[in-house]
Amino acid sequence: MASLDLPYRCPRCGEHKRFRSLSSLRAHLEYNHTYETLYVLSKTNSICDATIFPLLTDATLLSPATRRDIFESTSFQGKEQHLTCDLLAADELESSSSTASSRYFHEIEIPLTEIFTRKAMTSSATPPAATAASAAATVAAVDAAYEEGLTRLKIRAFEKLEVDKRLEKFTEEVEQKIASQVGRLQVELDRKTTELEKAKQESLKLSREKQELEDRAVELSRQVDVSVEMLASLKQDLVLKEQELTRKQQ
Numbered sequence: 001m002a003s004l005d006l007p008y009r010c011p012r013c014g015e016h017k018r019f020r021s022l023s024s025l026r027a028h029l030e031y032n033h034t035y036e037t038l039y040v041l042s043k044t045n046s047i048c049d050a051t052i053f054p055l056l057t058d059a060t061l062l063s064p065a066t067r068r069d070i071f072e073s074t075s076f077q078g079k080e081q082h083l084t085c086d087l088l089a090a091d092e093l094e095s096s097s098s099t100a101s102s103r104y105f106h107e108i109e110i111p112l113t114e115i116f117t118r119k120a121m122t123s124s125a126t127p128p129a130a131t132a133a134s135a136a137a138t139v140a141a142v143d144a145a146y147e148e149g150l151t152r153l154k155i156r157a158f159e160k161l162e163v164d165k166r167l168e169k170f171t172e173e174v175e176q177k178i179a180s181q182v183g184r185l186q187v188e189l190d191r192k193t194t195e196l197e198k199a200k201q202e203s204l205k206l207s208r209e210k211q212e213l214e215d216r217a218v219e220l221s222r223q224v225d226v227s228v229e230m231l232a233s234l235k236q237d238l239v240l241k242e243q244e245l246t247r248k249q250q
Helices: 022-032 035-044 058-062 064-074 090-094 112-122 129-249
Strands: 008-010 014-019 083-087 104-108
Touching: 008 022, 014 022
Parallel strands: none
Antiparallel strands: 008 014, 083 104
16 A cells, blocks of 8 residues: 555655554654654644534533543543544545545644634624633633643653663563673584584595595405415425435435
């Protein structure tokens, strides 16, 4: 799959950096961008049209459950509870042969300031003073909760960075130990290989010497056999001559 066909893009890197899932996008944001950049991006992310995400009423905003949902949807800790907006190109809507690959789903983060700004712009009548005060108090409470959550996230992020640093240091130490051990084993292997080669050459030399000795022993054995035959022949000649000498003496 081409990178442009992936549904989620990094708001910091742009179109050339896309991801298959939200978990991979989140990991990219956590490990490749500073948390200050993430905080700025969370304040400036675009939202879908009001017809897709209707604005909340004042009564809804005042409820604790709604404030918690808004905080989770706008904080980094609540990225799993995300909103998706189905974005279709105009020419793809007009074409009758559009396929499933033309549908892109983007993660939408709705900043609180954008919600209340659009609420104020779409309201035709001026709200009562009590409602405005309640809304302002709600905004302040939600912003305070957001800042508190962001602070907790930064603390957790710094702890995670510290753990990552320790893990990286430990990994480097392990790699150095492994490299040192491998180096020693390589030296030992070279030494053993040299000794084996010498022993092999010595064995070949001894084999040649043994073959030479065996050949010499065979030659000597043949010479001994010839000598024994000559001695037997000479002994027989001597006996015959002694017998002849005895006859002559008689």
